[in-house]
Amino acid sequence: MPLSTTIFRVDVSETDGDRNYWASQAGLSSDAVTAIRSADIVLVPWESRGAERSTFPVGTTDFFRSLSRLLGEGTVAIAADPAEYVELALHSNETRWPSILVNTVFLSALATVLGDEVEKLISRSGPQASIELTVTVENERGKCVSVSYKGPPNRLVDTLVQETARCFPQGPDAKPSGHSTALNSKRAERAVHK
Amino acid sequence: MALRENLNNPTQAFWDEAHAESVKVLREAQAAQEAERANSAWFLNSVAETRGRYVRCFAQILAGKYYEAWCELERIEIALRWLMTNRFYDPATFAAQELQLQVTQWQSLYPYKLFVSPAFLHKRKECSICHKVINPWSDCGHEVGRVYVGEECFHIVTEAELLEVSLVLNPVQKYSVANVGRDKAGDVVDEHDYSVVRFVADRLASPFDGWRMHWTYAYHPHELFAQINPDDGCPCESGRAYKSCCLTRPGVIRPHAQIEFEKDPPANLPSSVLAGYNAELGSMSLISTLDAKP
Numbered sequence: 001m002p003l004s005t006t007i008f009r010v011d012v013s014e015t016d017g018d019r020n021y022w023a024s025q026a027g028l029s030s031d032a033v034t035a036i037r038s039a040d041i042v043l044v045p046w047e048s049r050g051a052e053r054s055t056f057p058v059g060t061t062d063f064f065r066s067l068s069r070l071l072g073e074g075t076v077a078i079a080a081d082p083a084e085y086v087e088l089a090l091h092s093n094e095t096r097w098p099s100i101l102v103n104t105v106f107l108s109a110l111a112t113v114l115g116d117e118v119e120k121l122i123s124r125s126g127p128q129a130s131i132e133l134t135v136t137v138e139n140e141r142g143k144c145v146s147v148s149y150k151g152p153p154n155r156l157v158d159t160l161v162q163e164t165a166r167c168f169p170q171g172p173d174a175k176p177s178g179h180s181t182a183l184n185s186k187r188a189e190r191a192v193h194k
Numbered sequence: 195m196a197l198r199e200n201l202n203n204p205t206q207a208f209w210d211e212a213h214a215e216s217v218k219v220l221r222e223a224q225a226a227q228e229a230e231r232a233n234s235a236w237f238l239n240s241v242a243e244t245r246g247r248y249v250r251c252f253a254q255i256l257a258g259k260y261y262e263a264w265c266e267l268e269r270i271e272i273a274l275r276w277l278m279t280n281r282f283y284d285p286a287t288f289a290a291q292e293l294q295l296q297v298t299q300w301q302s303l304y305p306y307k308l309f310v311s312p313a314f315l316h317k318r319k320e321c322s323i324c325h326k327v328i329n330p331w332s333d334c335g336h337e338v339g340r341v342y343v344g345e346e347c348f349h350i351v352t353e354a355e356l357l358e359v360s361l362v363l364n365p366v367q368k369y370s371v372a373n374v375g376r377d378k379a380g381d382v383v384d385e386h387d388y389s390v391v392r393f394v395a396d397r398l399a400s401p402f403d404g405w406r407m408h409w410t411y412a413y414h415p416h417e418l419f420a421q422i423n424p425d426d427g428c429p430c431e432s433g434r435a436y437k438s439c440c441l442t443r444p445g446v447i448r449p450h451a452q453i454e455f456e457k458d459p460p461a462n463l464p465s466s467v468l469a470g471y472n473a474e475l476g477s478m479s480l481i482s483t484l485d486a487k488p
Contacts, residue, residue, distance in 0.1 A: 064330040091311040
């Protein structure tokens with residue numbers, strides 16, 4: 001059987017993995033619980049990788065620092081204790097970013113930051129690079145919406161924006177969602193600079 | 195020693211000397227904590243190292259040491275990445291981008307498909323500069339991939355657990371070719387067909403002679419694949435049976451490389467000699483897909 005590669009895949013699903021879920025994980029210190037409850041964005045462990053400890057993809061530390069620096073007013077937390085934190089270096093030359101839990105207020109800022117990170121990735125590895133990421137948006141009106149993305153970096157942000165739009169008010173009276181407005185402003189700004 | 199004027203010097207001794215000189219300056223500047231001088235020396239040292247390795251790599255290809263040359267190409271690729279990230283001089287002045295292109299082209303000529311890739315759990319990491327623990331709760335201020343006072347910053351994994359090993363198509367470490375090994379005597383055991391690599395190397399008088407390659411697809415005559423049973427996998431690597439894939443077409447769809455050499459080939463290369471000629475088939479094998487344009 002020939003080896004095959006997943007080139008592009010997007011999974012969108014409802015999930016119960018909200019802030020309470022991560023803050024109530026067994027063994028977490030009170031400091032970690034406080035950080036998870038108060039942060040605007042939380043980097044959460046990979047659950048499906050079957051590790052006993054709090055497992056994050058390799059490079060999470062650099063991603064965390066970059067996200068914290070670029071986010072400005074927002075705060076970022078790690079859903080783990082330092083003693084349990086480990087990073088997993090997986091197969092193949094693919095970029096895997098940590099899973100992100102974000103509230104609807106900071107989704108726009110996150111999209112902008114991810115756009116910057118994608119540009120850095122493309123300048124370093126080229127447009128043919130592959131990226132893997134899950135973003136879970138806390139939905140004010142129901143279950144969280146989780147978007148898992150694996151594919152070319154240049155389609156990541158647009159896909160996230162499109163698929164998380166369902167977390168915002170819909171209908172004729174609804175205003176444009178904040179995150180897409182912010183993203184479009186950023187693009188317009190870049191277009192002017194070119 | 196003027197590097198810029200000698201970028202295309204094809205002798206190993208020149209680059210070894212340039213490397214030794216720049217290391218000496220680098221060590222002196224580091225000892226004196228002269229950051230700017232140390233960083234400049236680091237850059238020049240990297241230029242000398244990458245070009246020296248490239249000369250060595252070319253010699254290895256000509257000597258038939260293809261796997262060793264492959265590993266050298268990866269070392270050059272990594273060193274060039276550092277060079278492009280830490281631009282203490284303009285990399286274009288030292289033809290770094292051109293060298294990157296050449297390395298990528300050589301790598302694309304290699305027949306390697308499968309690689310061994312390990313999965314590790316990194317339990318503890320530290321900064322190579324200050325040796326502080328690296329995790330989201332501690333920030334030493336050094337950025338991985340950057341050079342500080344002539345010293346490269348990377349993360350050292352001090353505690354790890356090997357989880358598994360997999361076969362992959364797109365590896366992190368290119369040296370981990372799946373079906374190249376060593377026998378008990380330590381010699382490389384390798385049955386790959388390197389005729390395309392050799393084809394290009396034979397037509398370059400010097401390692402730094404320019405060449406450009408354009409990949410496309412083309413039909414290749416079925417006679418070249420006569421040894422393959424129609425029920426076996428199609429040689430186009432689609433995963434389907436040959437009889438239900440390319441056998442229904444005018445030929446087998448395979449990658450086709452057009453190569454343009456910027457200079458004439460070495461005078462001692464007989465025009466009738468083409469690497470990869472298969473006497474049993476009475477025709478050119480994969481090498482026939484190459485259109486050399488001197």
